[in-house]
Amino acid sequence: MKDAVVIGGGPSGLAAASELAKKQYEIKLLERNDELGGLLQQCIHEGFGTILFDESLSGPEFADVFIEKVDDAGVEVELNTYVKSVEKKDDHFEILTVTGEGVQNISARSLVYAIGCRERNRFEIKIGGTRPAGVYTAGTVQRLVNLYGILPGKDPIIVGGGDVGLIVARHLHLEGVDSLMMVYPEEFFSGLPRNAQQCILDFDIPYKPRTTVKRIIGEKKVEAVELVEVDENWAPIEGTEETYGCDSVILSVGLIPYSEKVEELGAVIDPRTGGPEVNEFFETSVDGVFSVGNLVQIFDYVDDAVKMSFVAAEGVDDYLKGAGRKRDEPVRLKPGKNVRSIVPQRIAHESEGKIKIFFRPGLEKENAKVDIRSEGRVLKSFKKRYIRPSTLEELEVSRGVIGGKKEVVVDVR
Numbered sequence: 001m002k003d004a005v006v007i008g009g010g011p012s013g014l015a016a017a018s019e020l021a022k023k024q025y026e027i028k029l030l031e032r033n034d035e036l037g038g039l040l041q042q043c044i045h046e047g048f049g050t051i052l053f054d055e056s057l058s059g060p061e062f063a064d065v066f067i068e069k070v071d072d073a074g075v076e077v078e079l080n081t082y083v084k085s086v087e088k089k090d091d092h093f094e095i096l097t098v099t100g101e102g103v104q105n106i107s108a109r110s111l112v113y114a115i116g117c118r119e120r121n122r123f124e125i126k127i128g129g130t131r132p133a134g135v136y137t138a139g140t141v142q143r144l145v146n147l148y149g150i151l152p153g154k155d156p157i158i159v160g161g162g163d164v165g166l167i168v169a170r171h172l173h174l175e176g177v178d179s180l181m182m183v184y185p186e187e188f189f190s191g192l193p194r195n196a197q198q199c200i201l202d203f204d205i206p207y208k209p210r211t212t213v214k215r216i217i218g219e220k221k222v223e224a225v226e227l228v229e230v231d232e233n234w235a236p237i238e239g240t241e242e243t244y245g246c247d248s249v250i251l252s253v254g255l256i257p258y259s260e261k262v263e264e265l266g267a268v269i270d271p272r273t274g275g276p277e278v279n280e281f282f283e284t285s286v287d288g289v290f291s292v293g294n295l296v297q298i299f300d301y302v303d304d305a306v307k308m309s310f311v312a313a314e315g316v317d318d319y320l321k322g323a324g325r326k327r328d329e330p331v332r333l334k335p336g337k338n339v340r341s342i343v344p345q346r347i348a349h350e351s352e353g354k355i356k357i358f359f360r361p362g363l364e365k366e367n368a369k370v371d372i373r374s375e376g377r378v379l380k381s382f383k384k385r386y387i388r389p390s391t392l393e394e395l396e397v398s399r400g401v402i403g404g405k406k407e408v409v410v411d412v413r
């Protein structure tokens with residue numbers, strides 16, 4: 001019986017596993033791919049580690065730091081191992097895995113899910129038309145280009161102005177794709193301003209805001225798309241349709257946590273984040289089941305995801321020791337005015353110290369004020385110089401401020 005099994009060998013899983021093994025627990029790490037590192041192995045650009053290490057590393061370099069930690073800490077790693085399902089028993093979990101050698105069962109006292117997220121597809125954003133070859137998600141393109149040296153096309157159109165799309169656009173441009181265009185429904189790019197500048201504006205890559213793809217055209221391969229302008233609610237404006245010739249469509253239209261597996265185990269899912277609801281130690285609503293990384297919410301920076309894995313490791317440690325006084329009634333944290341989502345969704349433990357609260361703003365604003373309130377009373381206010389929906393915000397709050405409350409709301413004004 002393992003003390004904890006960590007499912008997913010991306011940066012969040014690596015960080016949680018190494019931290020727990022350092023505490024002398026017996027830890028197994030299961031990864032479905034043939035290497036560790038998760039998404040980072042295909043992110044060959046720099047920009048990782050600026051918060052944790054104060055230097056800008058590439059994705060694989062950042063992953064290597066944690067792969068080494070996992071090795072040094074003596075974590076037992078199983079690659080090519082897909083976790084099919086998990087069953088909760090009285091005092092432990094039974095994990096059913098599928099490997100090249102067949103199926104196997106592993107028992108563990110606790111679980112850390114670190115299985116990341118998936119990309120939204122064309123049907124989820126209602127792009128009509130035919131179904132030819134040449135329609136990709138941005139992550140697939142990133143993998144093809146960066147790991148296998150294969151270009152998806154000569155004149156692609158990228159749909160979506162978030163960070164993933166911006167970074168993929170720059171890679172394609174640098175690889176020699178000079179007929180490239182980006183469209184997105186927002187007024188401005190939805191990715192970090194730094195990425196918009198460094199990936200699109202610096203290279204004069206053409207882009208069309210308030211525009212989306214209505215229809216894909218082509219029999220065997222993509223031949224063109226029908227573009228349409230959209231209003232501020234992203235509704236298509238009739239009469240603005242135009243045909244744009246291209247040989248591939250690259251979708252970068254959002255990431256969705258892989259929450260089905262924890263949901264099957266009984267965890268409550270937050271419809272706002274798409275991930276499981278967690279407490280301040282990233283424990284889901286199922287005792288002994290923790291979730292970290294992009295499975296909980298889409299983190300802008302891998303550094304933040306990793307830092308939160310360290311917090312989750314503290315929680316697993318408490319759980320395994322049977323320590324960590326839990327409140328009978330957790331404090332509920334709720335998104336209020338101009339807040340799209342909040343993590344953690346509840347504060348469950350009675351202890352000292354500070355808690356990190358992450359929230360995604362629902363508007364763009366200079367000199368914003370963030371209020372933490374309960375029953376109509378403001379408990380604490382913070383000033384933020386600039387907030388925008390593309391940037392996940394972080395607050396640090398003393399437990400004393402929210403202790404004893406039933407419900408605490410975060411507002412932005």
Ligand SMILES: Cc1cc2nc3c(=O)[nH]c(=O)nc-3n(C[C@H](O)[C@H](O)[C@H](O)COP(=O)(O)OP(=O)(O)OC[C@H]3O[C@@H](n4cnc5c(N)ncnc54)[C@H](O)[C@@H]3O)c2cc1C
Pocket residue numbers: 007008009010011012013030031032033037038039040043046047048049081082083084114115116117139142163164165167168258292293294295299300301302303305
């Ligand atoms: C294009 C792009 C650019 C980015 N650029 C930056 C950047 O510049 N700076 C930055 O800080 N962050 C960046 N990020 C974000 C960063 O990559 C993520 O924050 C980070 O990878 C999240 O780590 P994770 O461990 O939660 O998930 P992942 O890295 O996705 O790892 C999840 C792991 O779980 C495994 N898994 C899934 N299901 C199972 C299963 N059933 N059984 C076993 N294993 C399973 C997967 O194979 C994978 O290895 C970028 C992301 C993308 C997509």
